[in-house]
Amino acid sequence: MMAKTFAISVLVFWACAVLLARVLEVHGNEIDLQHILATPSLHFWFGSDDLGRDILARVLRGAEVSFLVAIVVTLVNMLVGVSVGVLAGFYGGKVDRLLMHITDVFLAFPGILLAIAFAAVLGPGMLNLVFALCLTGWVSYARLARGQTLSLRNRQHVQAAESLGATPFRLMLRHILPLLTSLLMVEATYSLASIMIAEASLSFLGLGIQAPSASWGAMLRDGVRYMLVAPHYVLIVGLSLMSLILAINLGGDYLRDQLDVKSV
Amino acid sequence: MRGQILISRCLSLLSVVFGVLLLTFLLIHLVPGDPVEVMLGESATAADSAALREELGLTQPLVIQFGTYLKKLAQGDLGQSIHTKTPITTLIQARYPATIKLALVALALGLLIGIPMGIFAALHAGHWQDFVVTIISVRFSAMPAFWLGPLLMLLLAVWLGWLPVSGMDHSTSIVLPALTLGFGLSAILTRMTRTSLLEVLNEDYIRTARAKGLSERTVIVKHALRAALLPIITIVGLQMGSLLAGTVITETIFSWDGIGRLLVESIEKRDYPITQACVLIIALSYVLINLLTDVLYRFADPRMRHA
Numbered sequence: 001m002m003a004k005t006f007a008i009s010v011l012v013f014w015a016c017a018v019l020l021a022r023v024l025e026v027h028g029n030e031i032d033l034q035h036i037l038a039t040p041s042l043h044f045w046f047g048s049d050d051l052g053r054d055i056l057a058r059v060l061r062g063a064e065v066s067f068l069v070a071i072v073v074t075l076v077n078m079l080v081g082v083s084v085g086v087l088a089g090f091y092g093g094k095v096d097r098l099l100m101h102i103t104d105v106f107l108a109f110p111g112i113l114l115a116i117a118f119a120a121v122l123g124p125g126m127l128n129l130v131f132a133l134c135l136t137g138w139v140s141y142a143r144l145a146r147g148q149t150l151s152l153r154n155r156q157h158v159q160a161a162e163s164l165g166a167t168p169f170r171l172m173l174r175h176i177l178p179l180l181t182s183l184l185m186v187e188a189t190y191s192l193a194s195i196m197i198a199e200a201s202l203s204f205l206g207l208g209i210q211a212p213s214a215s216w217g218a219m220l221r222d223g224v225r226y227m228l229v230a231p232h233y234v235l236i237v238g239l240s241l242m243s244l245i246l247a248i249n250l251g252g253d254y255l256r257d258q259l260d261v262k263s264v
Numbered sequence: 265m266r267g268q269i270l271i272s273r274c275l276s277l278l279s280v281v282f283g284v285l286l287l288t289f290l291l292i293h294l295v296p297g298d299p300v301e302v303m304l305g306e307s308a309t310a311a312d313s314a315a316l317r318e319e320l321g322l323t324q325p326l327v328i329q330f331g332t333y334l335k336k337l338a339q340g341d342l343g344q345s346i347h348t349k350t351p352i353t354t355l356i357q358a359r360y361p362a363t364i365k366l367a368l369v370a371l372a373l374g375l376l377i378g379i380p381m382g383i384f385a386a387l388h389a390g391h392w393q394d395f396v397v398t399i400i401s402v403r404f405s406a407m408p409a410f411w412l413g414p415l416l417m418l419l420l421a422v423w424l425g426w427l428p429v430s431g432m433d434h435s436t437s438i439v440l441p442a443l444t445l446g447f448g449l450s451a452i453l454t455r456m457t458r459t460s461l462l463e464v465l466n467e468d469y470i471r472t473a474r475a476k477g478l479s480e481r482t483v484i485v486k487h488a489l490r491a492a493l494l495p496i497i498t499i500v501g502l503q504m505g506s507l508l509a510g511t512v513i514t515e516t517i518f519s520w521d522g523i524g525r526l527l528v529e530s531i532e533k534r535d536y537p538i539t540q541a542c543v544l545i546i547a548l549s550y551v552l553i554n555l556l557t558d559v560l561y562r563f564a565d566p567r568m569r570h571a
Contacts, residue, residue, distance in 0.1 A: 035358065101280075101283065102283070104276075104280050104283070105280055105283030105284055105286075106279050106281075106287075106289060108281075108283070108547055108550065108551050109284070109287075109503060109543070109546075109547045109550070110285050110505030110506060110508050110509040110547070110550040111506045111508075111509030111510065112509050112512075113508075113509045113512065113543060113546055113547065114543075115288075116512060116527070116531075116543075117288075117291055117539065117540075117543045118291075118294065120531040120539050121291050121292065121294045121295045121536060121539070122294060122295075122296065122537075123295075123296060123302070177330065182526065192325070193406070197408045199410060200410065201409075201410060201513055204410045204513065204516075205512070205513065205516065205528055205530075205531070206532065207531065210359075212427065217410065220410050220411065220414070221410075223414065224410075224413075224414045224417075224517060227414060227417065227418060227422065228422060231418055232420070234414045234418070235415075235418075237413065238411040241411065242407070242411060245406055246403065246406075249406060
């Protein structure tokens with residue numbers, strides 16, 4: 001119960017803060033060389049960065065970018081992955097074998113390595129970052145949807161619908177997909193968090209969103225650079241990111257328990 | 265029987281390796297526009313561009329290029345840096361040992377912290393000690409390296425001054441990057457050891473061992489742990505992948521001269537043949553570790569020997 005309240009209040013807080021920053025047209029790009037790396041004060045609540053920019057404003061813009069990338073990437077991955085997975089699980093045979101082989105190859109690259117490789121050759125920028133994360137992220141959804149479809153395919157209600165003359169498309173859309181929803185919702189919640197981390201990792205390596213736009217990964221990298229003189233910089237950005245990740249993961253746990261999903 | 269399983273595993277492995285080779289080969293063709301122009305920059309002369317295009321074989325059809333790529337790989341030739349013309353094999357030979365060392369120390373730290381913590385939590389199951397350990401291992405396992413690294417650096421190097429901040433000049437330099445890298449693993453191992461040990465402690469043979477009058481210590485160490493630690497092999501194998509991928513960011517944070525940092529440097533200089541080679545080497549290492557894990561598990565578990 002406490003976890004749920006925490007998760008909801010943190011998420012609502014960030015959503016409101018990001019919206020407020022939008023409404024107030026806070027950019028955080030104004031350079032103020034008189035106040036470089038200032039510690040938190042009444043004027044700069046979270047202090048200022050190496051160019052005297054307001055860290056609070058940049059954290060908020062970074063949060064917006066983070067939310068945006070995570071939501072877009074998760075939606076695209078889910079759409080592509082689930083379509084591929086359900087098709088493969090439903091039809092089986094050669095299509096299925098080919099698909100499983102492709103996912104095996106993608107999974108042979110550890111963790112975020114493939115996304116780094118794609119982002120590196122595609123070049124920096126928000127769109128390329130999203131593209132790189134999409135290229136690698138659909139695989140887990142495809143695996144998940146395929147496995148579930150394989151077992152659902154032989155359920156009685158599917159076979160009954162089939163013998164009543166339902167088309168394959170209808171079977172997949174109306175009789176299989178609805179049973180995958182709760183599982184996919186939980187998976188998507190967790191993946192929001194992992195995509196946020198991946199986005200920050202790529203930006204940390206200089207592969208994501210480019211200056212002067214704010215992004216948490218790039219801010220962390222700058223924060224590490226000035227850690228000896230201004231530790232507040234890296235601490236504030238890191239704590240912001242972790243609060244959001246923790247809230248999303250707790251939300252995922254809550255959804256999992258509520259929807260009674262066991263296989264995630 | 266075991267031989268057959270091994271052979272079929274190796275065959276499926278070969279097809280995965282082929283896919284990995286194909287994907288890394290195609291990487292350079294994903295560069296938007298002309299890869300040669302991107303790599304050399306705008307100041308390159310037409311002659312330079314033509315020379316590089318020829319060197320990379322980009323003028324030939326894709327299939328031939330892939331064939332040449334495979335042939336060179338078979339000869340141990342990973343190409344050369346487009347800027348310094350150093351053979352990439354030399355670069356990787358110089359950098360890879362540092363990464364392996366880092367990954368192994370991280371693995372050792374992960375095991376040394378994770379397993380005792382897991383045993384501790386299992387033996388205090390339901391008490392506050394268990395609660396604290398579980399909270400830490402569940403909530404903090406998601407700490408990414410680019411946050412945990414700076415945090416440890418700030419705490420242990422800058423404020424307490426116990427360890428060097430970064431670089432690899434001191435014998436203790438490895439501690440911070442290895443802790444950063446091994447932390448996630450130790451958290452996962454804690455949870456796994458706890459669950460697995462709790463499960464085993466409910467088995468009949470443990471009751472028998474206790475009924476025989478063996479000391480609790482012997483029961484835990486000789487009877488329970490041996491069975492409980494089997495699943496750990498698989499977990500360690502699977503986690504080696506994120507450990508290897510994690511070196512890219514950890515090495516960058518701590519200026520550790522391994523293959524991960526080589527990868528990042530090559531991306532910054534747009535020296536794509538090096539990028540390609542680093543990705544390939546890391547992915548192939550991972551595939552190999554997975555195979556080893558599988559084989560090791562089959563040998564370690566008496567039930568699997570006849571399966």
